[in-house]
Amino acid sequence: MINSGVDPELLEFFHQLKDERDEYRILVDITNSVLAHLDREGLVSAIAQDIHRFFAIPCVSIAFFDAETTDALPVTACNWQPDGHHYCQQKTYPIAQSVLKNVLDNGQPQAVALHESLSDPLLKDLFSARMQAALLLPLTFNTHAPGIFILAHTDASAFTPAVCSLLGQIASRISIAVDNANAWNEITRLKDSLKQENIWLNEQLQNVESLNDIIFQSVAMKNLLRQVEMVATSDSTVLLLGETGTGKELIARAIHKLSQRNSHKLIKMNCAAIPASLLESDLFGHEKGAFTGATSTHIGRFEMADGGTLFLDEIGDMPLELQPKLLRVLQEREVERLGGSKVIPVNVRMIAATNRDLHEMVQERAFRSDLFYRLNVFPIVIPPLRERPEDIPLLATWFTQKLAARMNKNIDTIPTASLQALCQYPWPGNVRELQNVIERAVILTQGNTLNLQLNDLKMPPSMAQTPRAQAATIKLPPMFNPQTPETDEGERERIIQALRETNGIVAGPKGAAQKLGLKRTTLLSRMQRLGINTRDL
Structure with a gap:
């Protein structure tokens, strides 16, 4: 080599x-x-x-x-x-x-x-x-x-x-x-958390209602709101019972608003609107990687509602296999996210609602008895609309004004015959159905008189004979108070007061019509009907 x-x-x-x-x-x-x-x-x-x-x-x-x-x-x-x-x-x-x-x-x-x-x-x-x-x-x-x-x-x-x-x-x-x-x-987790928080805050802002939006004059509703005021400050679990469309969510918001938790959030969840496979994750949250598609940690609604109120609508539709976990959270006041082992304490006031007979479901073993008794601390039964017909004219008037303002329409009259027909209709869909009927009527209205399409309702035979050509009408006051319907005398005093404050001027930017929110011609016709003359003021 x-x-x-x-x-x-x-x-x-x-x-x-x-x-x-x-x-x-x-x-x-x-x-x-x-x-x-x-x-x-x-x-x-x-x-x-x-x-x-x-x-x-x-x-x-x-x-x-x-x-x-x-x-x-x-x-x-x-x-x-x-x-x-x-x-x-x-x-x-x-x-x-x-x-x-x-x-x-x-x-x-x-x-x-x-x-x-x-x-x-x-x-x-x-x-x-x-x-x-x-x-x-x-x-x-x-x-x-x-x-x-x-x-x-x-x-x-x-x-x-x-x-x-x-x-x-x-x-x-x-x-x-x-x-x-x-x-x-961590940034992604916080971003998702803030996104969820923003969604819920926007939802709450869009659904803010005052107690004055509970329209009533019936004894049944007065008794119901008395119960609401009593239980609101107790922090006890409330079970709202009633048919669909009776306003269970509105009552839940009233309870939250009157409670000591009103500075915190009211988180809502419809148990019937979420697939059973996602319900547990949505309610209790999940950790990243807990299942296929869980790319980030998800905060459940119990954690979102910490310090506030959680409203579970359609609780009767909650899957049977998920009910023990809900019961444990209510008893222990702590949750575990899906796929996690960390125990998270939560301080939440529970309001549940259903249109189903939970007692019957318990007998049929479709709903756990221990969960039923845990939820049934203070049950409140919301009466259907057909059991408080005296509230129908108030509700119809309120919805008309609210929807007309939203659609930039001036509707100040409802035919008396139409109101009478509405009071006789059984309203299987309750207040929600009435609101939909009024909304359609407002859309179809061209003038200032509400165009109610009573033919669209399946009226009982006795209602079909109601005279339809009556000339009488109900005038809608522009500053309508839903709990105290205005009489002719009350409207007369209000118009006179406005005229006195404007020195008898009817039209113009500083006139009584502008102050009352009416057109000049509408105010003049009302003054003529009520016998008001500016020279007498």
């Missing part, structure tokens, strides 16, 4: 430079790759591909330690299949008495030989995947540890000192990306 004459030391130095260049290239490639990903699964997938390409390591995992971490670490793992493909999955492992805790506490790498007698859940899973050796590297960034880099190999001798040294340098680069991913995950 011919001696090449190359200095052995120079040759060794050349190989050392080549190895350092290769290591530097690996570090640069992995750094560029991982910094391009912010989501955890995408980050681990990119790291796994690079680690497998450079080191042929078949199992790459990262345990993420962030603000949400308490007693368990979420671990995202990527495993390579013999056919060259890889798949990623998420799992949570307990911190206490585990190899993860040792690495976090010591801040030092740890190599572990895997065998079947290991009790640690993470190491047992790695051994079940045919891994023979594992290397756990702490990811440290500044003064905190955002996670743990977990590598496993089917070859027990794969993690040589040189490989471990290079992987340690890689881990320091990855820690920056993991810290960025944790920060992005």
Whole structure:
């Protein structure tokens, strides 16, 4: 063999430079790759591909330690299949008495030989995947540890000192990306939380009602509101019973408004409007990765209503299998998010409502008896509209004024015959049906007299004989008080007062018509009907 004459030391130095260049290239490639990903699964997938390409390591995992971490670490793992493909999955492992805790506490790498007698859940899973050796590297960034880099190999001798040294340098680069991913995950969680909060706040603002919007003059409604005032300050659970469309949500808002919790939110949930598969998550919340599609932590409605009131409408439609969990929350005043183990205390006042007979459902074993008795602390029965017909003219007038103002129409008259017919109709849809009938009438009205289409209602035979050509009408006062309907004498006094305040001027920007919210011609016709003359003032 011919001696090449190359200095052995120079040759060794050349190989050392080549190895350092290769290591530097690996570090640069992995750094560029991982910094391009912010989501955890995408980050681990990119790291796994690079680690497998450079080191042929078949199992790459990262345990993420962030603000949400308490007693368990979420671990995202990527495993390579013999056919060259890889798949990623998420799992949570307990911190206490585990190899993860040792690495976090010591801040030092740890190599572990895997065998079947290991009790640690993470190491047992790695051994079940045919891994023979594992290397756990702490990811440290500044003064905190955002996670743990977990590598496993089917070859027990794969993690040589040189490989471990290079992987340690890689881990320091990855820690920056993991810290960025944790920060992005926290920002996403807070953003989703604020988005949910904004949705509920907007919903509450759009549905703000005053107690004056409970339109009534009947004895039945007076008795009901007396019960509302009594129970509102007690903080007891309330069960609202009544047919559909009777205004259970409006009564729930009144209870919340009169309670000591009125400075906090009223959160609403319709148990019949949400699919059974999503109801538990929507009510109690879920952790990220709790199920397929759970890409972020979701705050449930119990947590949203903390300090305030939770209104569960159509409680009779809640699935039977979910009722024990609701009962536990009502009794223990604490929730656990789906997929989580943390107990979250909640201080919520419960108002439930249903149009079903819960007592009968209990007898049929369609509703849990213990939950029924827990909800049935203070039941309030809301009377159907047909049992308080004296409220119908008030409601019709109120809806007419409200809807006409929304549609920029001036409707100040309702035919008496139409009101009489409305009072005789049984209203199976209750107040909601009446509102829909009035809304359609307002849309069809061209002049200032409400155009009620009574033919659209399935009137009883006795109502069909009601005279339709009566000339009598009901005039709508522009400043209508729903609880005290205005008489002719009351309207006369109000017009005279307005005329006196405007020195008898009817029209113009400072006239009585403008003050009363009427057209000049409308005010003049009312003055003529009521016998008011400005010269007598």
